[in-house]
Amino acid sequence: MQLDLRHTTFVVLDLETTGGAPDGGGITEIGAVKVRGGEELGSFGTLVNPGVPIPPFITVLTGITTAMTIEAPPIEAVLPSLLEFLSGAVFVAHNAPYDTGFLKAACAAHGYRWPNPRVVDTVALARRVLLRDEVPNNKLGTLAAYFRVGDQPNHRAMDDARATVGVLHALIARLGGHKVHTLGDTIEFVKAVAPVQRAKKHLAENLPHAPGVYLFRAADDRPLYVGTSNDIATRVRSYFTAAERRARIKEMLGAAVRVDAVECAHALEAQVRELRLIAVHAPPYNRRSKHPERVQWLKLTAEAFPRLSVVRQLTADGASYLGPFAGRATAQAAVDAIHEALPLRQCTPRLSARKASPACALAELGKCPAPCQLAISVEEYDAQAAAPLRAAFDGDPDAVVDPLLARIRKLSDTQRYEDAAAVRDRLAAFLRAAVRMQRLSALTSIEELVAARRTERNAWEIAIVRRGRLAAAATAEPGVHPRRTLDVLRPTAETVLPAFGPTPAATPEETERILDWLERPETRLVEATSGWASPARGAARWKMLLQAGRG
Structure with missing residues (x-):
């Protein structure tokens, strides 16, 4: 479940440095504030001895002199306490790549592991939330003045960190108008998401967290795209994030008006239903399996x-x-x-x-x-x-x-x-x-085969396969004997009549999906009306030759 912003712990940090790049400069001051739900939980602030003289222009900008840092601890002495303060929290900074760059370089130089926290950059967030005619730029001072935060930045680490806290809270308040309420959605919102993805994001609402098939439909109810997932809701939501970069999918989203979900007993049933739906409807944005003919x-x-x-x-x-x-x-x-x-x-x-x-x-x-x-x-x-x-x-x-x-x-x-x-x-x-x-x-020569597979949560996935076609599927939940589930399932299974050919009752792809599931080490064969065997001197003997040819 995604973490609501109101219950997210943030560590808002600001660094003052000697300038330049992380590999050529040093940290002179650290200011960090831990907040959650609008309340301050703690703070961390210290001057740091950078080990080099502080350039005059940095002194003019920050007021920090070399003399002020002579008695301060070096960064290697500060890092353990700072990393502990950051532990378990979301890292926030104004122009976060700058601050994280210095901290990562310091950790690498002194043998500390950077915890790789999730990061929110208030500069990038402001670019997404604010309109161009609201503020002339996204500098910390400009945003702090615009939102009228109590602490104004002055190029000292703790004051700038507190000013960033005020800006962060004001930006989070704006996120509600974009229907962004969780940390995950915030991180995705900051990324480069196409306007059509942002506009159609509501299509991913109210979908089940279950295995099955999802169908993007056009205004005339025509299926545009069919997909499958072990978690329908999470998979469909990914189409509206920056991770989705396929041009044809963005084009499809522009024509979609709703998403239908078909829950399935388990992943095998979902894969088979996907194949059958694609074969029947030939959705224009599916490239795989569109033309079984x-x-x-x-x-x-x-x-x-x-x-x-x-x-x-x-x-x-x-x-x-x-x-x-x-x-x-x-x-x-x-x-x-x-x-x-x-x-x-x-x-x-x-x-x-x-x-x-x-x-x-x-x-x-x-x-x-x-x-x-x-x-x-x-x-x-x-x-x-x-x-x-x-x-x-x-x-x-x-x-x-x-x-x-x-x-x-x-x-x-x-x-x-x-x-x-x-x-x-x-x-x-x-x-x-x-x-x-x-x-x-x-497989297709077997009139009926029953198999079961134990899942990580100790449930049993059950499949009834008739002549290579999935005739029925169910899941026996933990504590329910799979035989009871099978006895209920069998009378409802699809009747599959004998027919001619190596794939008499299903497409080759469907039967191959079933074979892949059956051949997994954790799948157990329960019953079969006849033996399941391949020719002793069959073509499979030459698989090594095929692999060598590919190499």
């Missing part, structure tokens, strides 16, 4: 002499499939890898097993077994090309991997490194798809 698959056709094609839809026509691929270019790279490894025909006509057809150029060049000319039987073609490829899709990919690795070695031995890299990239495109599909298929 662009997923590509490789299809090994079901005919006498099968061939490869790149398709967007899976059909139960006896064909074999590999995928999904994120785009056509990656799918084509995998096609090229397969054609280089196996004697699969590359022509597109449907060929007869009894009647010859005109030969293509590849057949005439001897780079195809020429099924068009019936130079190879259906059985031989299947044994040499189609059957090994189907096995590579579903299980052992060595029929594709081994020839391409041999090709890479040969090219490398002849110092054709660029050609070898191109073959490696095509092989990687094929292998990544095979690893992905076999991983997905292992």
Whole structure:
């Protein structure tokens, strides 16, 4: 919970120095006042021996002479007491970077750790709160006179610190008109926040501190942006701070009129709901997962002499499939890898097993077994090309991997490194798809799987997964047996009917989110209608090759 300004402890500090930068000057006087809720809690003030003569112009400005500081303690003797005085409080100064710069340099020089407190700079705060026609500048004397504070600055540390206290309190009073009431909001308010973020900040009010999905909506109720978080309120609030710098998000905020929140049982359900909402609504400001229909698959056709094609839809026509691929270019790279490894025909006509057809150029060049000319039987073609490829899709990919690795070695031995890299990239495109599909298929083949994960607060996150789709989710709170929660949850779970393909009931992304959650060490499998297993000699054996290729 954010700390209200009325209950925040501030230490307002001012330094007098010999001038110049922290590494070239010294501190001559420290004045600090601790305040909370408008009341003074304590003060800390002392002259400091800077170890060097005080320049005459500094003496004229402050009235502090070298003789006045000779008997004063050096900064290394003052720092322990000052740091204790600062402990646990918010540091405030007028032009705070100047004062913190000197104190940090002193701590570093004498072996003290700077506590790195939260800082409020009254200069920066005044620039945000006051209009240009109210004060000619933001000097401490100008602000103290404008707000009619009791202590006027005179270039002595304690008097200037007390004047800064008065200015701070006057500025905090102004913050209420900007709906800024907490320390966190104050620090963000001081930063460079765009006008649209400031104007729309009220959209982040009254949202739940819970996991779920949030939707920024336009005036016509159309979703502009969908996101997810373990804490909806905190995440949405971040869109209205200086930390949010994305131009497209600021443009989105300009069109947004409200934020809707959908609370979820836990983070997995929130991630899945986000994916589904983006797929349905295609919000214009979401870049991820907007076009699930662009997923590509490789299809090994079901005919006498099968061939490869790149398709967007899976059909139960006896064909074999590999995928999904994120785009056509990656799918084509995998096609090229397969054609280089196996004697699969590359022509597109449907060929007869009894009647010859005109030969293509590849057949005439001897780079195809020429099924068009019936130079190879259906059985031989299947044994040499189609059957090994189907096995590579579903299980052992060595029929594709081994020839391409041999090709890479040969090219490398002849110092054709660029050609070898191109073959490696095509092989990687094929292998990544095979690893992905076999991983997905292992889960989507299970009619129902129940898993639970213990949280840090000893609750249990429960998920019912049917054919790779999240069918239901719940959280068993501490003290509630998870079995009772599961018994209540199961009758309400979504019915998921069997369908065709490696991802029959959900998008590949949804199933992969579920897999990531299931594979976490703290997740426990509770029940499953069948075994969860991957091929012993599957494509996952070659993950090290993929990692080496990325390096």
